[in-house]
C-alpha cells in the first residue's frame with residue numbers, strides 16, 4: 001500500500017493563493033487514494049480524474065496570471081512546463097483507461113508530478129516575491 005499523501009510545510013510556496021490551490025490539489029489526490037483503497041469502480045475513478053485534470057488546468061492558468069501580475073521573470077518557462085505537465089497527465093490517464101497503467105501507478109505519478117513541480121519551480125515564485133520585497 002502507498003503512503004497517504006498529506007500536505008506538508010515543505011510544499012509551501014509562500015504565496016497564499018497558490019498554497020491554497022496546492023492544498024486543494026493534494027486533497028483531490030488524497031480522494032483518489034481513498035477510492036483506490038476502497039476498491040471503487042473505474043467509472044467513479046475516471047470522474048474524479050476528470051475533476052483533478054480540470055482543477056490542474058484552472059490552477060495553472062491562475063498561477064500564470066499571478067506570475068504575470070508580479071512580472072515574474074520565469075513566466076514563460078512555467079507556461080511551457082505547465083503544458084508539458086498537462087500533456088504527460090493526459091497520456092497517463094489514457095494509459096490508465098486502456099489498462100496499461102494501474103491506478104496506483106497513476107496516483108504515484110500525480111504525487112511525483114505535484115511534489116517535483118511545486119518544490120522545484122513554484123517555490124521560486126515565492127523566493128522572487130521575497131527578494132523583490
Ligand SMILES: [Fe+2]
Nearest residue numbers: 059063118122
Ligand atoms: Fe502550482
Ligand SMILES: [Fe+2]
Nearest residue numbers: 063078121122
Ligand atoms: Fe507552476
